[in-house]
Amino acid sequence: MLKLFERNTLNVADITDETTAIDVRNLNLWFGNKHVLNDISMRIPKNKITALIGQSGCGKSTLVNCFNRLNDLYDGCKYEGEINIGGRNINSKKVNVSRLRTQVGMVFQRPNPFPMSIYDNVCYGLRLQGIKTRRHLDDAVESALKEAALWDEVKDRLFESANALSGGQQQRLVIARALALKPDILLLDEPTSALDPLTTLFIEELMAELKKRCTIVIVTHNMQQASRVSDYTAFFHQGRLVEYADSDSLFTMPEKKQTEDYITGRYG
Amino acid sequence: MNNMFKGGFNAVHRQSLVISLTAFFTSLLLIALVSVLFLITFRGGAYFWPEPIYDVTYKVTGANESAKSEHKMFAQLYMADEVEQIYQVHFADEQSPYGSQMQLASADIINKELAYGSAEIKTKDGRFVLGQPEFLSTPDSRREDLSLFSDIQNRVSALSAQIEKIRRERLSPIHESLASLDSKGVDQNAPARERLETQFERWQHEVIHLEEERDEYELSVTFANAQAYAIRVSEIKSVDYVSQLSYFEKWQVVFSRIATFLTDSPKQANTSGGVYPALFGTVLMVFLMTIIVTPFGVLAAIYLSEYAPDTPFTTAIRISVSNMAGVPSIVYGVFGLGFFVYTLGGNIDALFFADRLPAPTMGTPGVFWASLTMAILTLPVVIVATEEGLRRVPEGLKRGSYALGATKVETIAKTILPIASPGIMTGVILAIARAAGEVAPLMLVGAVKFAPTLPIDGEFPYLHLERQFMHLGVLIYDGAFHSHTDAKNSSMMFAACLLLLIVVFVLNVLAVILRTRLRKRYLQG
Numbered sequence: 001m002l003k004l005f006e007r008n009t010l011n012v013a014d015i016t017d018e019t020t021a022i023d024v025r026n027l028n029l030w031f032g033n034k035h036v037l038n039d040i041s042m043r044i045p046k047n048k049i050t051a052l053i054g055q056s057g058c059g060k061s062t063l064v065n066c067f068n069r070l071n072d073l074y075d076g077c078k079y080e081g082e083i084n085i086g087g088r089n090i091n092s093k094k095v096n097v098s099r100l101r102t103q104v105g106m107v108f109q110r111p112n113p114f115p116m117s118i119y120d121n122v123c124y125g126l127r128l129q130g131i132k133t134r135r136h137l138d139d140a141v142e143s144a145l146k147e148a149a150l151w152d153e154v155k156d157r158l159f160e161s162a163n164a165l166s167g168g169q170q171q172r173l174v175i176a177r178a179l180a181l182k183p184d185i186l187l188l189d190e191p192t193s194a195l196d197p198l199t200t201l202f203i204e205e206l207m208a209e210l211k212k213r214c215t216i217v218i219v220t221h222n223m224q225q226a227s228r229v230s231d232y233t234a235f236f237h238q239g240r241l242v243e244y245a246d247s248d249s250l251f252t253m254p255e256k257k258q259t260e261d262y263i264t265g266r267y268g
Numbered sequence: 269m270n271n272m273f274k275g276g277f278n279a280v281h282r283q284s285l286v287i288s289l290t291a292f293f294t295s296l297l298l299i300a301l302v303s304v305l306f307l308i309t310f311r312g313g314a315y316f317w318p319e320p321i322y323d324v325t326y327k328v329t330g331a332n333e334s335a336k337s338e339h340k341m342f343a344q345l346y347m348a349d350e351v352e353q354i355y356q357v358h359f360a361d362e363q364s365p366y367g368s369q370m371q372l373a374s375a376d377i378i379n380k381e382l383a384y385g386s387a388e389i390k391t392k393d394g395r396f397v398l399g400q401p402e403f404l405s406t407p408d409s410r411r412e413d414l415s416l417f418s419d420i421q422n423r424v425s426a427l428s429a430q431i432e433k434i435r436r437e438r439l440s441p442i443h444e445s446l447a448s449l450d451s452k453g454v455d456q457n458a459p460a461r462e463r464l465e466t467q468f469e470r471w472q473h474e475v476i477h478l479e480e481e482r483d484e485y486e487l488s489v490t491f492a493n494a495q496a497y498a499i500r501v502s503e504i505k506s507v508d509y510v511s512q513l514s515y516f517e518k519w520q521v522v523f524s525r526i527a528t529f530l531t532d533s534p535k536q537a538n539t540s541g542g543v544y545p546a547l548f549g550t551v552l553m554v555f556l557m558t559i560i561v562t563p564f565g566v567l568a569a570i571y572l573s574e575y576a577p578d579t580p581f582t583t584a585i586r587i588s589v590s591n592m593a594g595v596p597s598i599v600y601g602v603f604g605l606g607f608f609v610y611t612l613g614g615n616i617d618a619l620f621f622a623d624r625l626p627a628p629t630m631g632t633p634g635v636f637w638a639s640l641t642m643a644i645l646t647l648p649v650v651i652v653a654t655e656e657g658l659r660r661v662p663e664g665l666k667r668g669s670y671a672l673g674a675t676k677v678e679t680i681a682k683t684i685l686p687i688a689s690p691g692i693m694t695g696v697i698l699a700i701a702r703a704a705g706e707v708a709p710l711m712l713v714g715a716v717k718f719a720p721t722l723p724i725d726g727e728f729p730y731l732h733l734e735r736q737f738m739h740l741g742v743l744i745y746d747g748a749f750h751s752h753t754d755a756k757n758s759s760m761m762f763a764a765c766l767l768l769l770i771v772v773f774v775l776n777v778l779a780v781i782l783r784t785r786l787r788k789r790y791l792q793g
Contacts, residue, residue: 102673125672
């Protein structure tokens with residue numbers, strides 16, 4: 001009863017400037033001539049899990065890639081509008097993109113551990129920042145792996161190849177790799193779509209644990225997952241933000257017809 | 269009925285015809301490959317195999333029948349013609365103690381028996397004497413038993429060392445002082461000069477005396493007709509009693525000959541001795557080439573695959589890189605000679621070595637220009653293989669690296685290059701194998717039949733990039749012009765071929781091992 005009460009208190013309108021982690025304002029994005037994101041404005045709250053749902057190609061992954069400027073890698077990508085993280089517009093040319101990406105961690109659809117040892121994988125980002133002290137690295141690896149709930153499984157084989165791990169372990173290793181940099185925001189781009197249901201559940205529990213220390217944005221195709229784990233959910237359709245609300249409201253009484261059609265499986 | 273039969277016949281037989289045709293050409297290919305390997309291995313190996321010496325008595329047919337006589341010689345026999353029963357003979361007698369060749373019909377041989385006492389005596393300048401060692405003579409005109417041979421050989425080398433020491437420590441300093449007096453314009457009759465000259469003469473006398481003593485140690489041998497011949501012990505490299513060797517001992521001789529082959533320098537116009545300078549030159553040239561071509565090729569490939577925009581211009585670059593691999597190698601040789609040696613080298617000479625002109629320093633073919641030319645020749649191999657390797661790096665890993673805050677350079681250095689390393693290694697080793705076997709361009713830009721000095725020695729600056737060098741391929745090419753006179757049907761050319769084959773084979777095996785190991789390490793799970 002208490003829990004229900006708690007959840008009902010969530011409301012998009014209540015997200016204040018202080019509780020906003022990512023403030024997207026009038027974001028437009030094109031790949032060549034294709035208008036992929038059309039005038040997106042939303043506030044993603046701190047220390048909450050926000051799910052982005054929608055059909056394939058609706059622009060939700062592209063939006064997530066905007067938060068760490070990974071779209072810069074693609075030729076012909078243009079964008080305008082503001083994305084404020086920590087009070088700064090990250091779309092500005094003055095932003096140090098490498099620095100931004102250490103503050104905004106990302107986990108991809110397919111586990112992509114580097115072909116090195118587990119230890120080196122977790123250290124990858126730290127070493128790039130010039131941290132070389134062995135003790136410092138050891139501590140960071142241990143705490144990151146513990147945060148990702150992987151420590152007990154791999155503590156005896158830290159120096160073996162990460163490729164020997166199972167898919168679920170690899171995905172948690174990738175999460176640990178991002179967590180080692182102590183990010184404020186963690187972007188998960190369909191993190192469980194290549195994993196089996198049990199491992200998926202495990203990762204979902206992990207997310208609930210992780211939101212205590214960082215803001216999580218998750219892109220998912222799995223409606224149950226979105227309703228299970230997220231506090232807020234945003235529904236996208238053809239590059240537009242159709243509806244953005246707390247997950248309970250969005251999945252129980254969606255305001256828009258399009259949202260209702262999508263979550264009830266009438267299309268998509 | 270007839271038509272049906274015909275149709276079935278055609279279909280079945282057309283198919284089997286295609287199969288047998290393709291199989292035929294495949295087997296031809298196999299035969300060609302195996303025969304190349306067999307020929308090179310057999311003939312190259314024969315160069316090291318100790319052949320027994322026979323005591324041969326044969327009929328000499330003169331101009332008229334009455335001039336018929338008999339002749340005895342020590343000889344090694346090689347069957348040259350199975351049908352006509354003609355031997356190619358390598359023999360030695362008192363007229364040609366250092367060996368000669370002839371053809372001998374089996375019918376003319378009156379008697380042949382293994383000459384147990386005779387030996388193959390190899391001199392330091394690469395010649396052979398076939399004779400029966402009898403005794404050793406010493407400066408005090410005594411005859412020593414053959415069992416003392418190694419003892420006497422030690423004594424002789426001690427004398428040689430003494431002579432060398434006097435030359436080095438006494439004669440050359442005096443010579444230098446005299447030269448400095450000359451340059452200072454000191455009078456011919458100055459007392460200092462005269463004192464030096466007396467000293468010089470005294471030491472020179474000493475040297476001559478020691479040399480005489482050394483040269484009086486002699487090994488007396490007899491030929492088949494009991495004629496005697498004396499060989500200076502100081503000239504002898506080895507004495508092998510090849511006729512009385514057991515199978516095992518023959519292999520010992522083979523191994524010691526292989527060791528000599530690998531460590532000695534060529535003798536007798538590259539038909540005898542060893543190939544050490546050529547092996548050294550090949551390895552050095554390939555090493556320098558690798559140092560040049562690897563960064564060059566890898567960086568170019570990184571630019572092409574990671575940075576260059578996809579425009580018709582980059583496509584044109586890619587196509588021309590692939591086509592560069594097909595340019596005849598001699599064209600690169602001419603380019604190296606015309607551009608590197610004459611233009612670049614000539615300008616370097618004019619700028620830095622002007623005091624030595626007109627004698628060229630860098631403006632002449634040398635090991636550096638050869639390496640540079642070979643680097644350009646093998647560049648396409650490295651670029652294409654590296655690009656192939658870079659293309660195999662999964663996009664997800666690159667994005668993973670960027671997402672952790674890595675810049676493009678860091679991503680390339682830490683993620684892309686290690687994963688592409690099997691491809692890069694393959695390219696580099698293919699380039700090495702190509703460079704090790706190439707001959708034509710090298711002859712234009714620095715490889716010679718005989719180089720008096722190695723490109724690396726103890727003199728400053730130790731690595732002499734401007735020096736000409738010897739190369740296995742050039743040695744083989746040179747050997748092809750006089751090998752056919754050899755009795756064994758084998759020669760140093762075949763042995764050098766075998767060595768080159770082994771070098772390239774080992775490099776390829778190394779490439780495969782390295783590639784599998786790296787692949788395993790960077791395997792995608």
